[in-house]
Amino acid sequence: MLNLPRWQTIAIAVITLLSALFALPNLLPASVLQHLPQWYATSRINLGLDLRGGAHFLLEADLRSVLTERLTNLSDAVRAELRKQQVPFRDVTVDAGKNLVVTLRDEANRSKALEAIRAVDPALALSGSGDTIRVAYSAQELATRKKEVIDQSIEILRRRVDETGTLEPTITRQGDERILLQVPGIKDTSDLKRKINQTAKLTFHLVNEDVAATGQNIPQTLPPTTFLVPTREGMQELRRTNPKAWEDIQAANPRLSPEQICRRYQPQCLPVLKRVVVGGEDLDDSKATFEQQQGGRPIISFTFNSAGGRAFCAATRANIGKRLAIQLDGEIISAPVVQGAICGGSGIITGSFTTQQTQEQSLLLRSGALPATLTIIQESTVGADLGADAIQAGTVAALVGTALVAIFMFVAYGPVFGGFANLAMLVNLLMVFAGMSILGASLTLPGIAGLVLTAGLAVDANVLIYERVREEKALGRSPFSALATGYEKAMSAIIDANLTTLIAGVLLFGFGSGPIRGFATTLTLGIITSMFSSTIFTRMLLSVWVRWRRPAELVI
Amino acid sequence: MWKPVRLFTFKRKFDFLVHRRAALIISTLINVVAIVGVFTIGLNFGIDFKGGIAIQAKAKDGTAELDQLRTVVGNLGVGEVSLQEFGDPSTVLIRVQRQEGDNQCVAGAQRVMQKAAGQGWQVKPGAAGTGDVDFTSPAALDAASWRDAVSRAGLTLQERQLPRGSTNTARIDMSVEQRAEWCQQVAIKLVEDAIGSNYELRGTESVGPKIGDELMRSGIWAVIATMFAIAIYVWVRFEWQFAVGALIAMLHDVISTIGIFVLFQLDFSLTALAAVLTIAGYSINDTVVIFDRVRENMRRYKKMPLIDLLNHSVNETLSRTLMTSGTVFVAVAALVLFGGPVLQSFSVAMLWGVIVGAYSSVWVACAGLVYLGLRPDQLRPADDKADQGDKAEKAGA
Numbered sequence: 001m002l003n004l005p006r007w008q009t010i011a012i013a014v015i016t017l018l019s020a021l022f023a024l025p026n027l028l029p030a031s032v033l034q035h036l037p038q039w040y041a042t043s044r045i046n047l048g049l050d051l052r053g054g055a056h057f058l059l060e061a062d063l064r065s066v067l068t069e070r071l072t073n074l075s076d077a078v079r080a081e082l083r084k085q086q087v088p089f090r091d092v093t094v095d096a097g098k099n100l101v102v103t104l105r106d107e108a109n110r111s112k113a114l115e116a117i118r119a120v121d122p123a124l125a126l127s128g129s130g131d132t133i134r135v136a137y138s139a140q141e142l143a144t145r146k147k148e149v150i151d152q153s154i155e156i157l158r159r160r161v162d163e164t165g166t167l168e169p170t171i172t173r174q175g176d177e178r179i180l181l182q183v184p185g186i187k188d189t190s191d192l193k194r195k196i197n198q199t200a201k202l203t204f205h206l207v208n209e210d211v212a213a214t215g216q217n218i219p220q221t222l223p224p225t226t227f228l229v230p231t232r233e234g235m236q237e238l239r240r241t242n243p244k245a246w247e248d249i250q251a252a253n254p255r256l257s258p259e260q261i262c263r264r265y266q267p268q269c270l271p272v273l274k275r276v277v278v279g280g281e282d283l284d285d286s287k288a289t290f291e292q293q294q295g296g297r298p299i300i301s302f303t304f305n306s307a308g309g310r311a312f313c314a315a316t317r318a319n320i321g322k323r324l325a326i327q328l329d330g331e332i333i334s335a336p337v338v339q340g341a342i343c344g345g346s347g348i349i350t351g352s353f354t355t356q357q358t359q360e361q362s363l364l365l366r367s368g369a370l371p372a373t374l375t376i377i378q379e380s381t382v383g384a385d386l387g388a389d390a391i392q393a394g395t396v397a398a399l400v401g402t403a404l405v406a407i408f409m410f411v412a413y414g415p416v417f418g419g420f421a422n423l424a425m426l427v428n429l430l431m432v433f434a435g436m437s438i439l440g441a442s443l444t445l446p447g448i449a450g451l452v453l454t455a456g457l458a459v460d461a462n463v464l465i466y467e468r469v470r471e472e473k474a475l476g477r478s479p480f481s482a483l484a485t486g487y488e489k490a491m492s493a494i495i496d497a498n499l500t501t502l503i504a505g506v507l508l509f510g511f512g513s514g515p516i517r518g519f520a521t522t523l524t525l526g527i528i529t530s531m532f533s534s535t536i537f538t539r540m541l542l543s544v545w546v547r548w549r550r551p552a553e554l555v556i
Numbered sequence: 557m558w559k560p561v562r563l564f565t566f567k568r569k570f571d572f573l574v575h576r577r578a579a580l581i582i583s584t585l586i587n588v589v590a591i592v593g594v595f596t597i598g599l600n601f602g603i604d605f606k607g608g609i610a611i612q613a614k615a616k617d618g619t620a621e622l623d624q625l626r627t628v629v630g631n632l633g634v635g636e637v638s639l640q641e642f643g644d645p646s647t648v649l650i651r652v653q654r655q656e657g658d659n660q661c662v663a664g665a666q667r668v669m670q671k672a673a674g675q676g677w678q679v680k681p682g683a684a685g686t687g688d689v690d691f692t693s694p695a696a697l698d699a700a701s702w703r704d705a706v707s708r709a710g711l712t713l714q715e716r717q718l719p720r721g722s723t724n725t726a727r728i729d730m731s732v733e734q735r736a737e738w739c740q741q742v743a744i745k746l747v748e749d750a751i752g753s754n755y756e757l758r759g760t761e762s763v764g765p766k767i768g769d770e771l772m773r774s775g776i777w778a779v780i781a782t783m784f785a786i787a788i789y790v791w792v793r794f795e796w797q798f799a800v801g802a803l804i805a806m807l808h809d810v811i812s813t814i815g816i817f818v819l820f821q822l823d824f825s826l827t828a829l830a831a832v833l834t835i836a837g838y839s840i841n842d843t844v845v846i847f848d849r850v851r852e853n854m855r856r857y858k859k860m861p862l863i864d865l866l867n868h869s870v871n872e873t874l875s876r877t878l879m880t881s882g883t884v885f886v887a888v889a890a891l892v893l894f895g896g897p898v899l900q901s902f903s904v905a906m907l908w909g910v911i912v913g914a915y916s917s918v919w920v921a922c923a924g925l926v927y928l929g930l931r932p933d934q935l936r937p938a939d940d941k942a943d944q945g946d947k948a949e950k951a952g953a
Contacts, residue, residue, distance in 0.1 A: 058767065062734065194707045194708070373717075373734070375734055375738065377737055377763075378767045379740075379744075379760065379762040380759075380762070381759055381761070383757070386612065386758040393896030393898075393899075397890050397891045397896075398890075400890040401886070401887040401888075404887065404889070404890055405883045405886060405887050408879075408882055411561050412560060412562075413560045414558065414559060414560035415557050417560070445899060446827055446830060448895075449895065449899050449902060452888070453834065453891075453906070455887050456883045456885075456888065457838070457841075457880075459883050460841070460880040460883070460884075463879045463883070464845065464876055467873075467876040467879070489852075492848055496845070496848055497842075500786050500789060500790070500837055500841055500844055501838065501840075502837075503789060504833050504834060504840075507781050507785060507833070508782070508830060508833050510778075512778070512826065513771065513774075516827065516829070519827070555560065
């Protein structure tokens with residue numbers, strides 16, 4: 001048992017060194033880290049929001065009303081199609097937010113009706129009998145739709161929360177209908193909450209070409225039909241040149257109107273007619289594509305619903321050659337010149353765009369409204385100094401805890417054996433750090449508690465071994481034999497004891513959420529790695545030590 | 557260099573199990589009291605399970621005036637409020653009950669709106685039986701301004717919910733459940749507005765009704781699943797009597813720990829649940845080590861009466877039990893002393909768990925084996941393999 005082949009000794013040493021290497025970036029001060037290669041220096045454990053400070057929101061999307069809305073749209077389409085196919089029907093109703101019920105006037109028309117409904121969408125699941133037809137989306141279709149809604153929400157949230165590009169938010173899907181939003185290091189959450197809650201408002205306006213308003217050159221009075229709106233580029237320019245002004249605008253309460261911004265801070269603005277040509281609610285979709293002819297320039301295409309299409313057609317026909325401003329949340333994101341009447345319900349925006357710009361702009365157009373209402377169902381905000389307090393408390397507790405355990409082991413088993421056990425405890429902590437760095441797990445305050453607890457539990461294996469060695473020694477075995485048998489006989493108890501705790505740790509991870517997961521992570525990792533450090537690693541140390549010192553008697 | 561210190565320098569022959577009847581009575585009593593306590597006094601559930609809001613506030617001028625705060629926050633119409641000093645005298649933990657989305661909350665939303673957007677705003681509950689809310693603005697607003705205004709009360713609006721054209725009233729349709737979740741936000745805003753000038757808000761935690769119920773359910777499942785998984789593991793590794801003994805010991809520790817939470821009215825939060833589960837794992841850890849020795853001794857001393865054999869095994873493992881309990885105890889004690897207020901209830905529970913875990917391994921798990929009538933001939937032959945391997949290796953060496 002103690003006669004380890006050389007390769008095993010080397011393998012154990014290599015594993016230990018590797019763990020130390022992976023754990024090291026977490027322990028080195030920043031002044032040393034900056035001299036190391038970046039990939040190595042940055043592979044550190046993430047601190048959880050409770051230590052780092054920040055905001056954590058669990059948002060639930062209201063998918064039920066999304067479905068109801070879709071079904072309402074579907075019922076319009078079904079009605080239209082049935083009329084077109086001349087199938088007389090009594091009614092088409094949305095039933096309990098789950099499916100559509102089509103009631104026919106005559107049972108005989110059933111097959112014709114089924115065909116008409118299939119023409120609307122072949123993937124629909126149809127059931128019912130006699131004069132009623134139940135129309136439902138297939139389970140697969142529903143799942144895809146749900147996913148789409150959540151994905152789109154995440155995309156919009158990302159844009160909205162991280163307008164400034166400095167917040168590093170983590171936005172992830174949680175289960176079927178939830179989104180977890182984590183923003184580290186944020187102070188004012190009410191601002192963040194408003195950003196989540198705000199749905200961007202998109203409107204199309206005609207530019208009043210009769211008013212000249214550029215830069216300082218803003219007329220004192222404008223026609224009552226006209227107001228000033230800053231352009232997106234203008235605002236970005238302002239932010240670069242006058243960050244103070246930009247911050248003031250963001251912080252203003254109540255919010256400044258676009259015209260007030262134009263007059264007070266004088267970014268690039270456009271005078272537009274107040275009348276809304278089309279609203280974002282009538283915009284169905286927007287994509288970044290390429291022009292068919294003329295060398296395939298990047299363009300933005302968009303589609304309106306029927307009401308929007310009609311309004312857009314009329315407005316473009318009457319205003320060829322004029323500019324049409326697209327306003328999103330009080331900024332003009334684009335003001336293309338109307339080239340001709342756009343009447344097909346869809347149109348394109350051309351200009352000297354890059355592909356990236358068209359992608360951005362089409363996203364802006366799409367990202368008007370969140371596809372579903374998001375409700376904050378769980379929230380946790382930790383101020384930076386509270387996080388700092390937690391780090392402080394956690395560090396002190398961890399240091400004192402491990403130090404006390406180490407003293408305990410030294411006193412009980414002497415400098416050699418106590419020392420080996422303590423070395424194993426240290427290696428164990430390094431391995432947990434390494435494991436967390438590799439897994440990209442976050443360290444939370446309960447996680448630190450898990451570490452401290454692991455320190456206390458991990459020496460248990462050594463206690464079991466040493467106590468067994470003492471017993472074997474008392475039975476009159478030689479040092480070498482006492483050590484070997486001690487290890488061997490303690491193994492079954494060590495494995496049982498660790499596995500039962502492991503079961504608790506794994507289930508805790510499975511059922512737990514948030515900070516509890518942090519606790520489960522460190523506890524589980526700690527138990528697994530302690531199996532290595534407390535048994536295999538110390539065995540290597542002892543086997544080397546025994547061969548080197550050849551003790552006549554074990555001082556244990 | 558120093559010599560190792562031994563806990564016992566003499567041959568230990570404590571007769572533990574002679575006290576098994578007394579232990580049985582004490583353990584039963586503690587558990588019955590704990591269970592009765594849970595149903596009469598009740599656990600002090602944290603917001604994780606109950607739903608609600610917890611706000612940590614630090615007085616800007618040094619000392620938190622608890623009485624004054626209690627009056628201020630208590631009069632906000634957000635339901636039951638409790639305050640406690642948290643960590644140091646300048647910091648206070650304000651807990652607000654979970655919001656049910658009643659009319660009082662809508663009245664609160666009106667105050668929030670008036671503070672954020674102007675005195676002229678009115679917010680009224682919509683039709684009874686729905687979660688609808690009617691907003692009235694002092695002047696006609698277009699859709700964009702509506703959205704902006706309403707978002708000040710923490711409400712998301714979808715395109716379809718926005719009023720068309722320019723109007724000064726809008727009905728926002730919501731389900732009752734959605735309103736309850738929104739009311740959590742309203743309550744946070746109310747507290748922030750009320751105390752924000754004198755207190756720095758260090759951290760806010762809010763758990764809506766829905767998630768609270770879910771966490772409670774998954775918490776109960778976690779405890780049950782853990783105990784059964786561990787019992788099944790012990791059953792696979794040992795005989796059924798051991799599994800039953802271990803399960804009873806575990807139940808004993810879990811219930812009595814919950815009893816500690818009732819007794820001291822500690823905050824029973826998710827972290828506390830983690831403590832309970834860890835105690836279940838730790839308690840079994842201790843039990844299994846003794847069981848392992850019991851099994852080994854049963855094979856060695858086939859004729860020894862069970863009580864003597866159990867006593868012998870407990871004595872043999874005693875210094876290990878005390879050592880490990882000792883190391884875990886000092887580690888957890890460091891958490892209690894230095895871990896800060898957030899970990900307080902977790903650490904206190906763990907401290908208890910260490911003590912009760914050691915106690916139950918002997919007086920519940922081993923005593924249980926006596927009552928379950930374990931006999932050496934009930935040991936599975938397959939389990940002897942380890943010993944045979946042991947002998948074979950020795951022969952080979």
